[in-house]
Amino acid sequence: MSSCYFGGVSRRTFLLGTAGVTALSQFPLSPLAQAMSEDRLLSAKPGTGKWIATTCNGCTSFCAKQIYVQDGRALHIRGNEFSKVHGKASCPRQYLSLQELYDPDRVKTPLLRMNPKKGQGIDPVFKPISWEEAISLFADKIMALREKNETHKYVALRGRYSFLSDILIKNFTTVLGSPNAITHSSLCAEADKFGSYYTEGGWEYRQYDIKNTRYVLSFGVDPLSANRQVSYYCSEWGNMLDHAQVAIVDPRFSSSASKADEWLPIIPGQDSALALSLAHQILVNDGWHKAFVGQFIDGVNRFQSGEVVDPLAFNELHTYGLVEWWNLELKDRTPEWAETVCGISAEQIKRIAQKLIAAAPKVQIWRSRGAQMQHRGAYTTIACHALNGLLGAVDNEGGVIQYNSSREDSVPSAKEFVDDLAKKGLKQERIDRVGRLEWPALKSGKSGGGVLTNVVADSILSADPYKPEIVLGYLNNFTFSAPGTQRWEDALKSVPFVVHVTTNISEFSWFSDLILPGSHFMYEKWGVQGSCGNMHSQVSIIQPIIKRLGDTVDDESGIPWLLAKELDKRGFSNPLAYLKSIRDPETQKEPITGDELGLYAAKVVTQPLWDPAKYVDGDKFSGWDEFLQKGVWNSEPYQFRQLWGKMKTKTGRFEFYSETLKSALSKHAEKHNTDVDEVMRICNYQAQGEMAFIPHYEQPYRFGEPAEYPMLFIDHKSRLNREGRSANNQWYQNNLDIDPGAVKHQDVVKINPIDAQQLGLKNGDRVKITSIQGEIACQVSIFEGVRPGTVAKAFGQGHWAYGKVASKVFGQEALGGNNNTILPPAHEHLSGAAAFYGQIGVRIEKMIEG
Structure with missing residues (x-):
């Protein structure tokens, strides 16, 4: 993969296919090398750092955190002492964020695809370009849709997010004239709700x-x-x-x-x-x-x-x-x-x-x-x-x-900035088909009220209800994280223009035409998150606590800002007018940069919490500065039996x-x-x-006949998975055995000793796991803690992209197997949830090496 952009520490050049060699002097050192360079280490003095509040977005706990920052470097993490939900407590995953932040494989500048052919193992030949070039290209594609009166063929796919993501995903998409702001929610837990x-x-x-x-x-x-x-x-x-x-x-x-x-x-x-x-x-x-x-x-x-x-x-x-x-x-x-x-x-x-x-x-x-x-x-x-x-x-x-209850506001609506052309696009059917007879997705009692994230791949492949022309992926990796991964690969191959906002080149990136470097949620951007536990709700701030690494922007606000300015130059002023309407609630000043937009949006969303004039209950602050310093607002304690009757x-x-x-x-x-x-x-x-x-028994649907697929597959989550983004660091790989039955530096399937004996398997054997959907390879771990007749495997390994540590051969060969490759793309239709579990039949076969 010598011709693919790859930010490894040991690389002295980026090889761009037949375009030749680009000197490293044109690009910064890796984030890790830059942050820990000798001159900066020499300037560090004990006690000169300080704790700064932010929020962890590594899972849906959304814990309020404090980061110890010294000489511009993030060094240590703890729970926020002001949180009444968790206080200073933390989980094992928090420190993995430091290696994510300083990952030498992070994308550091916009990248343009030079190879039109797409596929696993096919080098995209990504060429570093400027933000001006990247945003200009993106704006041209959007304007082309407006000229054809096909704004509904713009699709935004949201992965990890803060409350401010509505700017880029929901509201910006609305102003453009598309109903297709698709969240990841049905991959998360809609059946739970x-x-x-x-x-x-x-x-x-x-x-x-x-x-x-x-x-x-x-x-x-x-x-x-x-x-x-x-x-x-x-x-x-x-x-x-x-x-x-x-x-x-x-x-x-x-x-x-x-x-x-x-x-x-x-x-x-x-x-x-x-x-x-x-x-x-x-x-x-x-x-x-x-x-x-x-x-x-x-x-x-x-x-x-x-x-x-x-x-x-x-x-x-x-x-x-x-x-x-x-x-x-x-x-x-x-x-x-x-x-x-x-x-x-x-x-x-x-x-x-x-x-x-x-x-x-x-x-x-x-x-x-x-x-x-x-x-x-x-x-x-x-x-x-x-x-x-x-x-x-x-x-x-x-x-x-x-x-x-929590008291935060939402990001201001964009409805008044939707022009007549955009209104026509908004009337088109959504790309995920919610509300059709076979897709009730009954969120909050409404037909089609939910989302069907994993249906989008099928809609693209069948052009039903239509074929998108632009797909924006925001901090997602649905080609890895959604059941039936091959469908997503095939779908993205067929889309004319795919943009991916990401911290690392992932499997989704591999099929993208333009990559925009994402900021790390915990350290480099503005945002707001909410959580609940211990009889309290909390709303916590995300703030840029270090200088962003590489040539990046505050993606939830900076990318729409740059794009809106470029669209304004082309005569489409509504997006910029909308963004300028998000003003500083203290001074009423309009934003003039993407960073200011992020700051003002964070202040607007949290104003009911920190503004004494809007105080209702919970923690009370003297103003924005105190809220920012403490980093978290807590509700009053829960009052029991308030809902009875x-x-x-x-x-x-x-x-x-x-x-x-x-x-x-x-x-x-x-x-x-x-x-x-x-x-x-x-x-x-x-x-x-x-x-x-009524609650009643429904026989689980079995995928695969027992005679051909006799075992049942159990997909589960590792204690070290930070939304699937932690596999590209050594701390993750070195500590995988924190999970019962897991093995360091390996991707294992856990098999009961009774089944292992019948199959002639021993610890460390390489096996192939086959379902009606596909097959993967990994290593055996014999483990009494799995029911006989079943096999259990943690989600998180199996990347063939994402970085040198996460993959065996970056861009070509996976480290282990991705569970979603063998999970059928089934759904729980009433809620809209993707079906990761149930009775998924598999066959286990020992692989003969060589």
Whole structure:
């Protein structure tokens, strides 16, 4: 790959194909070499640095941080002492950001593709160009769409982001005249939000009162590795174990399972069977929380296995439809039935049910991507969450809590800057097809209200609803992070102009025509983030705490600013007019640079928090300067039981029979002149009639016949994955064995000793893993902590780009295998979530070397 731009420390030249050799003197040293150069080290004096507040964007915990900066270099990291969510606590991943920041393989200047051919192993021949050249080219492409009245053929794909990303992705795209501001949300956890919304009316994540709980039942969640507020749980989990028991339901023995009282190695995809049988057992044992749910009028429990109950005999309080749920589904879902389905013994199910009853209402049922983000997973998520309602754990001490309200504003709207031409483009169908009959994506009860990120590749390939001409990828790598990776490679090959904003040349970059260097979120830009935990919400600042490395800009604000100025020169002034409307709230000054735009936008979004004239509650500041110095605003503590009887469902109550889901499905069906049964059929669910509106058992869809693909594949997250961006540093590779069963510097598949013996495998053997979607190669790790008949593999390795450390041969050969290469591009249609889990059949074969 000698002709590809690559920022390695050892490189003395950049070879640009037949264009010859460009001297290193025209480009800066690598960021690491520049930051740690001898003259700067000599000037450093002990005690001359200071702690500066910022926020970690390495996962969706969004922890407030303080960085120790000395002589312009970031040296040390800790949790922000002013945060009431996590304080100074941190997770193992935070220090990896330093190697990301000073990664010698970072993109340091705009790059233009010189080779028109695209493909893995084909050198793009990237040529360094100026920002002026790059933005001028980008603007020309946009203007060409306007001239053809095809502005809808501009697509913006968002990966990692802050609240300010609306400037570049949502609002700038709107002003251009495209409906296609596509987020990564359906690759994240939309099925998780589905379970909360269609039971209690909140399309959001949850927090957990672990300081007061007595029992935690976790369906696949690994809070010590990969969940919201990992920092907080890492610091508080041990204390919780002094007063609470923990049971982890997971086919894989996770980090959290190693710190639990009980591990339930369930058959993949069968979590709803366990949840429903627990609900059955709780009811027949008179164990529901009567202060929340209600009671039989005469006080006599009529929930008996197999017996129908008269709804008029039960007086419900803050819930709705319990008896209907029992009659339609639960009466036959005994522990004995569940044992044959999910692989957990009836005796263990009964024991867990008794522990939940004894601890209620101070119990917590957690649910993970692994349990929910599977084909037909919508009913798993509401089945699991219904247990919280049954036990009175919703909005209660020791239970499962919604997020506290936070007071930040949004980035100002761009609607008034949309001209007539752009309005025509905005009326076109979105590229991800949301709202079609087969794609309900029922975010917040609205047909097509969600997003279908992974459908975009199929839409591009089939030109349905149309073929995009410009695709902007912002800090994403969907060719690596979305199931069915080959589709994304083929799709991007076919797009005339692909722009990628990125810190490192990734797999997505390899198919791009123009690369714009991204800033590191934690250190080099303005932004705002929000998070919640420990009974508080927080809003924290991201700020440029060091001088940006290389020739980069504040990408969420600087790139739209430069592009708007260039479009203004071409007679399209609306984008620049919009950006200039985002003024400093203290002085009303218009921005004159992209950096000022980022600063002013951050101040506008957070003004309700730091401006004394706008104070409502939570932390109070004297002004912007104090807020910037402390870096975080905290809400008031959560007030329990504020939602009892006032939930945002159709009934105002916690819904076991979901009138809210019934309404959403009915409206979607009416939109397409059909009925709910047809919606369920076309979306490949089994439910018909009223079953569609209650938590019920849906048989997991199996990908691959057992005879050909006998094992089930478990995709999971490593404790060291910072949104998949950490693989290109040595600290990551040197510490991979922090995960149970993992091996340093290797990409491993974990196999139970029983299966390994049958397959004739031993530790270190190279194997090929094949599914109906594709195949990958990696190394065997024999590990008792994985259910027999399954294999487990962490996501994160398998890069063939991203840098010298992440790949075996940069641009050509991967280090291990990418899980998403073998995951089918399936979806959970009701929520819109991509399906990474469930019953994905694979075949394991030993590779003969040589």
